[in-house]
Amino acid sequence: IGGTATRSNRFSASLDSQWEIDVWGRIRAGVSASASDRNAAVADYASARESIAAQTMQAYFDLVAADKLLALYGRRLASFQKSFQLVNRRFEAGTGNLGDLDLARTDVENTRAQMAQRKNSRDQAARSLAVLTGAYPDANSPANSWPSLQRGVKAGIPSTLLMKRPDIDAAYQRIRAADSRVTVAHRDLYPKFSLTASGGNQSSILKSLADANFNVWSIAANLTAPLIDGGSRRAELGAANAGAKRAFANYQSIVINAFREVENALGSERYLLSQERSTRKALTAARSAEARIQRNYETGLVEILTLLDTQRRSFNTEESLITIRSLRYKNRVTLALALGKGL
Numbered sequence: 001i002g003g004t005a006t007r008s009n010r011f012s013a014s015l016d017s018q019w020e021i022d023v024w025g026r027i028r029a030g031v032s033a034s035a036s037d038r039n040a041a042v043a044d045y046a047s048a049r050e051s052i053a054a055q056t057m058q059a060y061f062d063l064v065a066a067d068k069l070l071a072l073y074g075r076r077l078a079s080f081q082k083s084f085q086l087v088n089r090r091f092e093a094g095t096g097n098l099g100d101l102d103l104a105r106t107d108v109e110n111t112r113a114q115m116a117q118r119k120n121s122r123d124q125a126a127r128s129l130a131v132l133t134g135a136y137p138d139a140n141s142p143a144n145s146w147p148s149l150q151r152g153v154k155a156g157i158p159s160t161l162l163m164k165r166p167d168i169d170a171a172y173q174r175i176r177a178a179d180s181r182v183t184v185a186h187r188d189l190y191p192k193f194s195l196t197a198s199g200g201n202q203s204s205i206l207k208s209l210a211d212a213n214f215n216v217w218s219i220a221a222n223l224t225a226p227l228i229d230g231g232s233r234r235a236e237l238g239a240a241n242a243g244a245k246r247a248f249a250n251y252q253s254i255v256i257n258a259f260r261e262v263e264n265a266l267g268s269e270r271y272l273l274s275q276e277r278s279t280r281k282a283l284t285a286a287r288s289a290e291a292r293i294q295r296n297y298e299t300g301l302v303e304i305l306t307l308l309d310t311q312r313r314s315f316n317t318e319e320s321l322i323t324i325r326s327l328r329y330k331n332r333v334t335l336a337l338a339l340g341k342g343l
Contacts, residue, residue, distance in 0.1 A: 026187035029180045036177035043170035050166065052132065054337045058330045059129040063143040065326035066122035069319060073115045076315045080107045083311065086297070087304055100304040107308055149328060162258050165340035171251040178244040185240035188233045258338065265335035272328045279321045286314040 022028060084104040090096030123139035130137045162168060290310045297307045 024187040024190045026184055026190075026192075029183035029187065033177045033180035033184065036173045036180060040170045040173035040177065043166040043173060047166035047170060050337060054333050056129070056132040057333045059125065059132050060143065061146075061326050061329040061333075063122070063125040063129050063141060064146060064329075065322055066118070066125040067143050068322045070115070070118045070122045072315065072318055072322065073111060073118050076311075077108065077111045077115055079311055079315070080104070080111050080308075083294075083304075083307060084108050095300070096304075103304055103308060107312070146325065146329065149332070161339050161341070162255070162262070163340070165258055165338075168251075168254055168258060168340070171247070171254045175244070175247045175251050178240070178247040182237070182240040182244050185233070185237040188236065261334070261338035265331055265338050268331045269328070269335065272324060272331060276321065276324045276328060279317060279324055283314070283317045283321055286310070286317045290314045 084101075084107075087096055087100050087104040091098065091101050126139045126141040126143075127137035129141045129143075133141075135141075290313075293302055293307050293310045296302045297304065
């Protein structure tokens, strides 16, 4: 059979796409909500960083205080041991009694036990600081002396300074995000207009879909969607409104709490400073009394109970001074954090 064989190749390509025409600004509101969410997340991250920095600084001050208290108890033990030796010499000379010796020994052993407790507290403070700095929690973290606290807190701090607080900024950004979501939910009640495109070409060369004559384009309006959704869009709008009210209430709560933190820190600054000054004066008086009563005991003018009580009072006052000073440093950190000044 003779003839001519014909072979035909058919190539086809099709593309179906849809673009919504943002007539009501629904998409723009959604983008705005996402941007505000991102800003809130950035502010949350900044708030977390500042919180960790504040915890680290306060842990360092705890360690400095623990070091100083441990050194204080070392001096306290040496002082009571000296008193015990003095009582023991008087006892051996026949001018003292066994009861005085037992009292002096009691203070020595009690202080020795308290030193062990202070050493444990110091090691725990060092481990806490090490963990906050990302190191292994050993007890070898170093601590230097207190930094300077000569500069006081200025009066008349403006309330607008609190706007720099990242937690307040995060709450504000969440209000903006919630407000934008209300807009999205409200615009969802309106019909959506969309462009649909479909193209096909049975040849080896595809036509451009960007046809200026709209040969491959059609416009479809989903006018019935809001009418047959069973009220779900209106429910979403109600939920979005509730979310916006919740975001605003949360913002108010955070701002009021920020003012409370500032007021507490400012009040503590004044009271702790006054307390430190009075305690310093008390320590000076206690040390003077201790030196005088020790001389009187050596000459037999006072009893051992008076001497031991005076020594305890002197060391207890110095311990209080160290604790108050530590609280002042930690409160300065709290104040800086409350004001949003950064650390």
